[in-house]
Amino acid sequence: MIGSAEIRSRFLNFFHSRGHTIVSSSPLVPGNDPTLLFTNAGMVQFKDLFLGLETRPYRRAVTSQKCMRVSGKHNDLDSVGPSPRHHTFFEMLGNFSFGDYFKEEAIDAAWTFLTDDLKMDATRLLVTIYEDDDEAFDLWRRIAGLEPERIVRLGKKTNFWEMGEIGPCGPCSEVHWDRGPETCSCGRPDCSPAYDCDRWLEFWNLVFMQYEQHQDGTMTPLPRPSIDTGMGLERITAILQGVESNYDTDLFTPIMARTRELLGHDEATMRENQVPYRVIADHSRAITFLIADGVLPGNEGRNYVLRLILRRAARFGKRLGFEGPFLAHTAQVVIDTMGDHYVELRERQDFIRQAITQEEERFLTTLSTGLARLEGLADRLRQEGSSVIPGDEAFRLYDTYGFPPELTRDAAAELGLTIDETGFVAALEDQRRRARSVQRFTVQAEAELYRQMELPSNAFLGYEGHRAQGRVIALVRDG
Known part of the structure; x- marks a missing residue:
């Protein structure tokens, strides 16, 4: 073959x-x-x-x-x-x-x-x-x-x-x-x-x-x-290779084999959990290559996409039975199988594994609590005859438990629920509005404080050398 x-x-x-x-x-x-x-x-x-x-x-x-x-x-x-x-x-x-x-x-x-x-x-x-x-x-x-x-x-x-x-x-x-x-x-x-x-x-x-x-x-x-x-x-x-699915090719099967080995699953169990195994295999490739190219988990732009993909893989891992970080192990398979052609994977493998584990550990501290809250919310909504998660609740899962809305949508669908997308966006915009207001107040208050102190101007010496002498003329306490 x-x-x-x-x-x-x-x-x-x-x-x-x-x-x-x-x-x-x-x-x-x-x-x-x-x-x-x-x-x-x-x-x-x-x-x-x-x-x-x-x-x-x-x-x-x-x-x-x-x-x-x-x-x-x-x-x-x-x-x-x-x-x-x-x-x-x-x-x-x-x-x-x-x-x-x-x-x-x-x-x-x-x-x-x-x-x-x-x-x-x-x-x-x-x-x-x-x-x-x-x-x-x-x-x-x-x-x-x-x-x-x-x-x-x-x-x-x-x-x-x-x-x-x-x-x-x-x-x-x-x-x-x-x-x-x-x-x-x-x-x-x-x-x-x-x-x-x-x-x-x-x-x-x-x-x-x-x-x-x-x-x-x-x-x-x-x-x-x-x-x-x-x-x-x-x-x-x-x-x-004569297979029906891309996931049955040698681009993905080694990653799924490593996942199965870590969990102690047999092939029948893996087949019964086809979607989680595929998600982990696909996302392991994505996060490995993204971090190798300098992208790190964050809250905006491509950094947010990496965080979303990594956390989505972690949630599916939790669903399979993982209780701790595991994605560095599947990322290593990507490095081992593709590092000969994409040499940057081998050159940065320690950094890749470390960045993955740090983000995964950060998310796992709230994952179980967030899933429990979501399941409790699902029970309550069923009793009320509703199948829609209110936007403010979806936002709370995002803001407090680190669940990106895409991840909440995934988990909610498995429970037969949908999200009030409009309500979520409204809650997100409201939070951003409040944050901008606080930021404006903080900046204005700081500027007023320095004006009242009537401090002398400073000369920037950063382009002239690595060291310089200075004198402390004031301390600002509590902020």
């Missing part, structure tokens, strides 16, 4: 042999795009190249990019665990052309890699194209020999890519794997990806950047068309 590390290596080496420069993954924290919370696609580090704002010594590149999709339009955290193919952290394999080769070579390379290098069954491959892209249709017919019925034309929603309201854009072509007629969920004789059917698994997207979109909605051809492709390593690994 081919392993995920070999698939990654084959992809990089295949395109390197075709003149592509192997470019290391950029960090999960984007350095060139303040609009993004996390790097969410392989093209992010090349955005300025596509826009013509940057030049590099190569016009062809290939990468295996670390990605996170847990915010904005990609926020489907609730699906991580129940779904066999949703993840927070994932790897995107991609090949890129910056005004070099275009559609014909991109299609030829993709087909050759899949059928010659990976030896995939060509009869189980189907492609979709943009409905007006006759050129792509003809190329797939000529290069891959695909019958017309295996080239499905779809609309702009799925098969036309745009960087934004203005800028580079173009049609795309997606490669799908036929999981077999027994997996059909649409029930149509003309079953195809057009009906969003479970039979077809999309795993590689080829974007043909050939137009520039203008403010008035018109499009003009780009002088140098480019290529941007992305293939999920987790999905292609599941296909090649």
Whole structure:
């Protein structure tokens, strides 16, 4: 059975042999795009190249990019665990052309890699194209020999890519794997990806950047068309390893095996608790890579996302039977299995484990109490004939017990409850209003105190040396 590390290596080496420069993954924290919370696609580090704002010594590149999709339009955290193919952290394999080769070579390379290098069954491959892209249709017919019925034309929603309201854009072509007629969920004789059917698994997207979109909605051809492709390593690994779920691949099974070992569970018990095991495996990867890239748990932005993911994993661990910190152990599996390619994991492994354990210990001090409060609240609501947790109660779980609202939503759903989201937001805003008021009062009072003391001005000497002499002229007591 081919392993995920070999698939990654084959992809990089295949395109390197075709003149592509192997470019290391950029960090999960984007350095060139303040609009993004996390790097969410392989093209992010090349955005300025596509826009013509940057030049590099190569016009062809290939990468295996670390990605996170847990915010904005990609926020489907609730699906991580129940779904066999949703993840927070994932790897995107991609090949890129910056005004070099275009559609014909991109299609030829993709087909050759899949059928010659990976030896995939060509009869189980189907492609979709943009409905007006006759050129792509003809190329797939000529290069891959695909019958017309295996080239499905779809609309702009799925098969036309745009960087934004203005800028580079173009049609795309997606490669799908036929999981077999027994997996059909649409029930149509003309079953195809057009009906969003479970039979077809999309795993590689080829974007043909050939137009520039203008403010008035018109499009003009780009002088140098480019290529941007992305293939999920987790999905292609599941296909090649012949398993139904990404979690059954060698990217996740070692983490779940370690979790099972720590708990003393047998395989049957693990299967009965599929969702918690999947959540822990997925989230262990995410928190390990985030901390390796310099993100630490906190209350805002990407720091909050890390805290949320870590605490969500800890809660599912509690549900499985863990009574103390355990995530450093599962993170070590991630380091051991992926550290050869992502060397930053090995270089920072002590710091990663320490940061995870500190945050986990902090949360565990209130987790049991918070869960007990939630269960008591559920009992009370049932007696009252209600199934909605009031917003102020959800806020109390957040403010006092450290339960992010997403975590409360998870736990509440297991108890058959929902959250008054509007009430929660109102309680949160009220608390922020009070905090701002107190802060303004504190700052104003401090300024008035220093004014009354009539202290002489100080000279800042920090740029002149490491030491300086000073004299204490006043002490402020009680504040």
